């Protein structure tokens with residue numbers, strides 16, 4: 001009994017630390033737009049969470065909610081113990097991380113043909129790659145009990161209705177962000193990019209999204225153009241244009257995109273295209289992709305607006321918190 005509890009304490013410490021490490025690394029990989037490598041970290045983090053939770057249960061620290069509330073108020077203070085390494089501890093984990101290392105050495109994400117879908121057994125934390133077996137090899141849990149980390153959902157899980165609602169809102173959000181700012185403020189570059197350039201960039205990306213959506217709807221599993229979507233680096237020309245023209249251009253493009261998407265059947269949203277990083281993905285993936293990309297830049301722009309209005313004397317010294325700069329690479 002004592003030995004079991006010692007083992008549970010060691011597992012709780014080790015798995016909690018591993019969970020945090022993998023979780024934060026996953027966030028960073030997404031920020032660098034390395035989505036397949038982020039999936040490795042996310043699945044690995046989930047493995048650690050499942051195992052930490054089992055150990056925590058095993059320590060007898062989970063009762064009724066009434067008891068847990070008392071425990072929480074008393075200030076739960078588990079013993080900490082030495083753990084040894086907390087990451088890269090299984091052979092599948094080392095295999096996945098080695099593949100990631102090789103791709104990163106070539107300055108890229110893993111491609112779709114270099115990593116399969118990942119699953120984590122929700123009961124024992126076994127990590128599986130590829131088509132899932134009927135039951136977990138380790139504990140016999142049925143596949144319905146596996147937690148999926150699939151490329152098709154790696155951009156989010158919004159369905160058609162939510163996707164259309166979200167992308168409808170962007171033009172109004174953009175107008176609110178530029179409202180009342182001077183041309184000097186709108187062209188001022190913060191961490192390399194001005195508000196004008198960022199909005200121009202969103203218009204460029206909307207065109208890419210619409211072209212891909214059109215290909216998916218009109219042809220069978222087309223290969224999606226992915227090598228050179230317009231990167232932020234190409235948005236510099238927008239700084240010499242009028243803000244009203246840039247915002248109008250975005251709105252016009254977005255309206256064309258919306259007329260393509262409105263009223264599509266569920267079957268149409270599940271048509272697929274082939275993307276070199278993500279593999280065969282449904283149109284919903286691309287909807288989540290454009291929303292994900294836009295959201296990152298909208299937060300960044302709201303922060304720039306806030307800072308411009310707070311301290312317009314010190315224009316030269318503005319610097320965004322690094323976690324508000326969504327992309328280092330904009331290639332996917």
Ligand SMILES: [Zn+2]
Nearest residue numbers: 121124136139
């Ligand atoms: Zn299992």
